[in-house]
Amino acid sequence: MPRFKWWIPMEQATMASCAQALSSSSLSRSPGALLGSSRLTLCTRGVFSPVCVSMRKGFRGRSFCVIRASVTGGKEAETARLATNDGSAQSASPVSAKDESRVAGSQNGVAVATETTVSITVVGASGDLAKKKIFPALFALYYEGCLPKHFTVFGFARSKMNDESLREMISGTLTCRIDQRENCGDKQEEFLKRCFYHSGQYSSEESFGELSKKLHEHEGDRVANRLFYLSIPPDVFVDVARCSSLAASSANGWTRVIVEKPFGRDSESSAELTRGLKTYLNEDQIYRIDHYLGKELVENLSVLRFSNLVFEPLWSRQYIRNVQFIFSEDFGTEGRGGYFDNYGIIRDIMQNHLLQILALFAMEPPVSLDAEDIRNEKVKVLRSMRVLDTDNVVVGQYKGHTRGGVRYPAYIEDKTVPNNSITPTFAAAALFIDNARWDGVPFLMKAGKALHTKRAEIRVQFRHVPGSLYKRSFGADIDQATNELVIRVQPDEAIYLKINNKVPGLGMRLDRSNLNLHYADRYNREIPDAYERLLLDAIEGERRLFIRSDELDAAWALFTPLLKELEKRKVAPELYPYGSRGPVGAHYLAAKYNVRWGDNSSETSDSV
Ligand SMILES: NC(=O)C1=CN([C@@H]2O[C@H](COP(=O)(O)OP(=O)(O)OC[C@H]3O[C@@H](n4cnc5c(N)ncnc54)[C@H](OP(=O)(O)O)[C@@H]3O)[C@@H](O)[C@H]2O)C=CC1
Numbered sequence: 001m002p003r004f005k006w007w008i009p010m011e012q013a014t015m016a017s018c019a020q021a022l023s024s025s026s027l028s029r030s031p032g033a034l035l036g037s038s039r040l041t042l043c044t045r046g047v048f049s050p051v052c053v054s055m056r057k058g059f060r061g062r063s064f065c066v067i068r069a070s071v072t073g074g075k076e077a078e079t080a081r082l083a084t085n086d087g088s089a090q091s092a093s094p095v096s097a098k099d100e101s102r103v104a105g106s107q108n109g110v111a112v113a114t115e116t117t118v119s120i121t122v123v124g125a126s127g128d129l130a131k132k133k134i135f136p137a138l139f140a141l142y143y144e145g146c147l148p149k150h151f152t153v154f155g156f157a158r159s160k161m162n163d164e165s166l167r168e169m170i171s172g173t174l175t176c177r178i179d180q181r182e183n184c185g186d187k188q189e190e191f192l193k194r195c196f197y198h199s200g201q202y203s204s205e206e207s208f209g210e211l212s213k214k215l216h217e218h219e220g221d222r223v224a225n226r227l228f229y230l231s232i233p234p235d236v237f238v239d240v241a242r243c244s245s246l247a248a249s250s251a252n253g254w255t256r257v258i259v260e261k262p263f264g265r266d267s268e269s270s271a272e273l274t275r276g277l278k279t280y281l282n283e284d285q286i287y288r289i290d291h292y293l294g295k296e297l298v299e300n301l302s303v304l305r306f307s308n309l310v311f312e313p314l315w316s317r318q319y320i321r322n323v324q325f326i327f328s329e330d331f332g333t334e335g336r337g338g339y340f341d342n343y344g345i346i347r348d349i350m351q352n353h354l355l356q357i358l359a360l361f362a363m364e365p366p367v368s369l370d371a372e373d374i375r376n377e378k379v380k381v382l383r384s385m386r387v388l389d390t391d392n393v394v395v396g397q398y399k400g401h402t403r404g405g406v407r408y409p410a411y412i413e414d415k416t417v418p419n420n421s422i423t424p425t426f427a428a429a430a431l432f433i434d435n436a437r438w439d440g441v442p443f444l445m446k447a448g449k450a451l452h453t454k455r456a457e458i459r460v461q462f463r464h465v466p467g468s469l470y471k472r473s474f475g476a477d478i479d480q481a482t483n484e485l486v487i488r489v490q491p492d493e494a495i496y497l498k499i500n501n502k503v504p505g506l507g508m509r510l511d512r513s514n515l516n517l518h519y520a521d522r523y524n525r526e527i528p529d530a531y532e533r534l535l536l537d538a539i540e541g542e543r544r545l546f547i548r549s550d551e552l553d554a555a556w557a558l559f560t561p562l563l564k565e566l567e568k569r570k571v572a573p574e575l576y577p578y579g580s581r582g583p584v585g586a587h588y589l590a591a592k593y594n595v596r597w598g599d600n601s602s603e604t605s606d607s608v
């Protein structure tokens with residue numbers, strides 16, 4: 001069980017309360033605790049068990065409250081935030097027991113605290129993803145007090161900007177996710193003051209050397225940790241890995257690189273990219289992001305399954321008839337057609353987002369919640385899967401449609417798409433895991449753009465009740481009576497289980513109802529954006545939600561033969577109208593395995 005210490009600088013006036021917090025053991029009840037007049041919050045998402053709280057004198061006579069705790073649940077390191085009554089706040093990064101001597105050494109028997117800092121460089125700062133997701137997520141982390149006390153954000157791109165114009169660009173994108181609170185505007189100002197810009201070329205070591213100098217000016221003599229987020233097109237990934245590694249690595253702290261998808265187009269190009277990155281970085285410096293793994297309900301999958309006795313025993317071919325992973329968007333490629341046409345929906349959504357969720361869903365129980373244990377199990381499940389072929393896949397492409405006087409354009413009307421493109425914007429696939437747990441259970445995937453709704457969900461359809469006493473009450477359609485567990489990843493997060501229930505009254509009439517965990521009703525708090533979680537994990541060195549290179553190889557091995565076959569045979573996609581439920585072929589594919597898509601059910605109760 002990893003043990004950590006937080007050294008939290010405190011005013012003398014509140015030091016006495018440190019010991020008090022320990023004796024009242026208020027920390028045991030919650031990772032948030034009152035230390036005298038101050039409020040301590042640990043941004044912890046693992047299971048936090050405090051061991052002790054003590055007072056220490058540190059460097060230059062500063063006082064520290066030292067909290068020791070163990071954290072299980074994959075979080076190797078958490079940030080502590082101490083808010084005092086006068087509104088000031090202090091953040092402290094954890095110091096793991098093994099690093100403590102480096103960070104908090106001893107000088108003449110007195111503890112010495114050397115501070116750390118983290119510099120986050122967004123490479124491709126002028127781009128869509130940076131504006132839409134990365135800067136807002138960094139701000140949200142700052143607002144929540146989850147970033148270390150000393151941090152700087154740098155934007156790097158070729159565009160000619162300066163600190164001011166970057167700040168202006170970012171400020172246009174920041175929203176107060178935590179919007180009901182008062183000081184959001186002030187926090188935005190404070191955050192923007194920590195943002196800087198450096199213009200340079202992605203393949204120039206000189207540009208990165210200059211960036212490094214600027215980073216150093218902010219880092220001073222602290223332990224300098226550096227995170228580079230590669231929010232750029234994939235053809236410059238390796239250049240940036242080279243330049244950042246050779247010319248801008250940290251001299252005394254860690255250097256990590258977050259890489260955005262696409263991680264290649266097939267097994268070969270992915271392996272080449274991995275080789276290129278590994279020429280300059282170690283595997284444990286590479287954080288391959290799949291933002292679906294950062295979504296709240298995907299994070300919750302393992303909790304649901306492994307901490308509830310009612311689910312794990314059912315999690316096998318014995319009780320589960322089929323599992324469905326569904327992704328749909330109610331808009332087309334608008335603006336991203338240039339990228340999309342080179343990849344298509346199978347590479348854009350299935351091979352990564354849906355497959356990652358499938359692996360988490362179907363893996364064997366891991367030895368522990370540590371990153372390597374979980375990723376080992378995911379790799380095993382991916383390697384147990386049958387390689388996909390064209391018989392088990394249906395592809396579609398949206399065509400123009402007019403509804404209510406509004407014309408919705410076809411995919412090929414997107415100006416950035418060739419007008420003879422056969423790139424699929426929709427695909428459905430049947431996959432199988434050839435292991436003892438899942439033998440014969442169809443895992444269906446469906447992903448599409450320009451469909452009738454925006455949704456991502458997992459549907460688990462259970463087997464029929466054998467010899468059901470209530471068969472007659474269900475009528476001919478026994479499928480209507482089987483249990484279905486729905487994990488709605490987005491929007492409007494929910495987990496609900498469809499059960500049969502007796503309608504109250506003297507007769508014996510059954511109906512289908514939902515046991516419903518609707519997040520907005522149950523939890524009075526906003527759900528963090530996936531990028532917030534993943535950025536925080538990367539800063540903290542938590543790799544559980546990032547993709548290891550062998551996972552990536554296994555994922556590509558499943559899809560590459562299919563993708564090559566589709567391209568070789570120039571398989572024409574089945575056209576479906578913009579805003580529809582997609583091509584009818586998806587139903588035939590499901591029917592081949594005796595499955596009905598759960599999201600096509602006529603039951604209105606789905607919209608809990
Ligand atoms: N946007 C999204 O929603 C998502 C994006 N991604 C991935 O994230 C990464 C960034 O995406 P996004 O922001 O949309 O990308 P952009 O196309 O907006 O590119 C980001 C920046 O990279 C630079 N750039 C663009 N084209 C080139 C080129 N041909 N050569 C060198 N530099 C170039 C530009 O900056 P400058 O000219 O100033 O140097 C641009 O602002 C990509 O890998 C993408 O696949 C993943 C999931 C979702």
Ligand SMILES: O=C1O[C@H](COP(=O)(O)O)[C@@H](O)[C@H](O)[C@H]1O
Nearest residue numbers: 261291329336348349353456490
């Ligand atoms: O990775 C991608 O994801 C988005 C959908 O993400 P979401 O979090 O908004 O559901 C998708 O639009 C895009 O095509 C794809 O590249």
